[in-house]
Amino acid sequence: MYLSIDGIEKSFIDDKNNKTKVLDNINIEIEKGSFVSIVGPSGCGKSTLLYLIAGLEKADRGNIQITGKKVTKPGPDRVVVFQEAGLFPWLTVMENVTYGLLLKKMPKEEAKAKALDILKMVHLSRYVDSYPHQLSGGMKQRVAIARALVMEPDILLMDEPFSALDEQTRMVLHKELLDIWRKTKVTIFFVTHNIREAVLLSERVIVFATRPGKIKEVIPVPATKDGVMPDSVTLHTEQRILAILQDEIEKVLKEEMGDDYSFKTDHLHRDDSGDMGSHI
Ligand SMILES: Nc1ncnc2c1ncn2[C@@H]1O[C@H](COP(=O)(O)OP(=O)(O)O)[C@@H](O)[C@H]1O
Numbered sequence: 001m002y003l004s005i006d007g008i009e010k011s012f013i014d015d016k017n018n019k020t021k022v023l024d025n026i027n028i029e030i031e032k033g034s035f036v037s038i039v040g041p042s043g044c045g046k047s048t049l050l051y052l053i054a055g056l057e058k059a060d061r062g063n064i065q066i067t068g069k070k071v072t073k074p075g076p077d078r079v080v081v082f083q084e085a086g087l088f089p090w091l092t093v094m095e096n097v098t099y100g101l102l103l104k105k106m107p108k109e110e111a112k113a114k115a116l117d118i119l120k121m122v123h124l125s126r127y128v129d130s131y132p133h134q135l136s137g138g139m140k141q142r143v144a145i146a147r148a149l150v151m152e153p154d155i156l157l158m159d160e161p162f163s164a165l166d167e168q169t170r171m172v173l174h175k176e177l178l179d180i181w182r183k184t185k186v187t188i189f190f191v192t193h194n195i196r197e198a199v200l201l202s203e204r205v206i207v208f209a210t211r212p213g214k215i216k217e218v219i220p221v222p223a224t225k226d227g228v229m230p231d232s233v234t235l236h237t238e239q240r241i242l243a244i245l246q247d248e249i250e251k252v253l254k255e256e257m258g259d260d261y262s263f264k265t266d267h268l269h270r271d272d273s274g275d276m277g278s279h280i
Pocket residue numbers: 012013014022040041042043044045046047048049
């Protein structure tokens with residue numbers, strides 16, 4: 001298997017010095033070139049798992065292997081895209097995107113040509129000389145994606161990359177990301193709390209239970225040959241995932257609200273965006 005996550009356990013020590021298990025016995029096998037999403041309520045350990053794959057955190061137990069090689073530290077084969085673009089404000093779009101290549105001592109002209117190819121893919125070739133503050137949120141996130149892709153990673157690790165964007169911008173970026181995925185064949189590991197987003201983008205949705213985070217169910221997303229899914233199929237898959245998550249959302253609300261908790265399951269209607277809300 002290409003990316004193999006095997007028996008992962010991870011605990012953190014909280015502010016009161018208690019050890020809390022965040023991830024419990026996580027096992028996932030991911031094929032090269034696939035697009036996998038993780039959904040689950042906030043705090044269920046999605047980002048922690050992504051950081052473990054990135055090599056930014058260490059597991060207490062278990063292994064993560066890429067083509068049979070154990071992940072022990074960050075590497076150029078895995079690049080992370082975060083919710084905040086995290087661009088250097090004093091550098092132009094072109095300079096932000098070529099930054100990593102120049103660090104690797106690639107000749108400047110070659111780096112620029114490569115960056116321009118990728119910036120075309122995210123439709124930003126007209127903005128190479130702009131600075132981040134001159135760009136919209138969606139454009140900044142495109143630069144972040146271009147900066148990641150220019151390094152030619154094998155695995156793109158995306159942690160709620162579109163969560164801060166408005167719905168229209170998000171839809172455009174969904175399409176661009178799918179085009180990029182098909183063109184580059186990069187393996188994408190995508191964390192989101194937006195069920196619709198997970199269903200629209202990925203081939204497989206891993207639904208997490210919380211406290212501790214563990215895999216509750218893995219839902220394959222039906223696909224047509226042309227990649228266009230009838231709304232009824234998408235909606236059905238979304239509803240299936242929401243039903244699986246309902247208990248978990250309840251659990252979080254109960255713990256967070258304590259005695260104030262008075263919601264009933266049937267108050268948890270999905271909104272039109274398939275978003276579980278910012279605090280859950
Ligand atoms: N470095 C850390 N130190 C202590 N606790 C952490 C740390 N990172 C995450 N946590 C805790 O682990 C849990 C899972 O966090 P996280 O992986 O960020 O969840 P998610 O991305 O699903 O919202 C949370 O309760 C969070 O407070």
